[in-house]
């Protein structure tokens with residue numbers, strides 16, 4: 001993978017390095033632990049309110065807001081998402097619209113000659129929404145430049161602005177805005193889609209759901225509150241996250257790669273400059289590698305050789321591998337299990353009119369992110385006495 005790694009959509013390599021030290025390093029992850037807990041607790045509170053009204057929750061939408069607020073708090077120390085559909089959050093709406101627009105089949109990809117006409121208005125829509133994001137980011141940058149007291153000790157924007165001052169020749173405010181843009185797009189939908197697919201698999205596999213909940217009752221205690229520190233003691237939960245990423249990798253074709261030089265892969269020549277799309281979705285379902293490859297069986301990760309998602313085991317690469325591996329992997333592997341554990345430990349889940357069937361519709365819509373075609377809506381029922 002390292003030889004197929006020319007960067008095609010992140011504007012500045014330096015920023016990748018910065019994110020590794022300023023956002024995703026073990027120290028930063030430790031420092032942002034409290035924010036993650038707070039935001040996940042807000043999700044639980046929101047669902048508890050829905051529970052009291054006996055309504056259903058759109059799982060992807062709710063966990064999308066949590067993921068968005070997690071990122072916006074790490075970057076700007078503020079919420080940019082809202083669970084209340086009546087509250088207009090322009091950044092949230094624009095991120096959703098960008099993800100929907102990117103996911104649409106674009107005729108220009110099939111007929112490049114007509115690309116300049118923008119028949120479907122995709123380019124225009126992308127521009128309108130992206131402009132909103134850039135304006136919001138510029139607003140935060142201006143506020144910090146104009147009013148030093150609006151700087152909040154330790155969030156990522158402060159560090160990035162300090163870096164611009166120190167490395168003016170290599171880095172400018174535009175680079176920062178593009179970097180923030182990538183983080184919001186790459187780090188929200190991926191997380192929430194994974195939570196939705198995991199919940200869908202569990203709802204049609206009640207025995208698997210019961211096993212995961214029993215493990216939590218043992219480790220967290222029936223009336224305890226899930227903490228991030230519990231996750232390492234919940235092997236079944238970790239296995240079910242891996243199994244979800246195997247069957248439903250949010251980035252089914254990873255990011256577009258390009259060969260830096262002629263590369264030989266398994267006897268095939270990949271010529272220099274060729275664009276390479278890696279089908280992580282197929283790799284995860286390859287029946288020559290995975291037994292019962294279409295079945296959701298977290299147990300497969302608990303026996304035999306340990307297979308992880310960190311880019312070293314090529315049969316499971318939902319985050320990619322090599323130099324271009326997802327920089328947010330460590331934060332995703334903390335957030336997704338934490339959200340899932342909180343949803344499963346605090347609530348039982350049912351369908352509006354009964355239980356979910358084994359043949360629950362699991363159709364996938366291929367786009368940049370692999371979405372569930374029919375959004376999963378489920379009714380929460382409070383499980384814990386003090387939850």
Ligand code: HEM
Nearest residue numbers: 010186187190191194251254255318319320324326328332
């Ligand atoms: C379950 C959650 C996630 C999955 C499955 C995932 C997966 C991926 C994949 C497959 C790529 C492309 C890798 C390649 O081209 O080989 C990627 C890139 C990226 N991801 Fe993630 N991601 C997740 C969560 C996150 C989060 C939470 C963040 C940030 C907070 C994030 C930030 C990024 C960025 C900035 C890139 C672009 C990196 C580059 O092009 O160099 N991701 N991710």
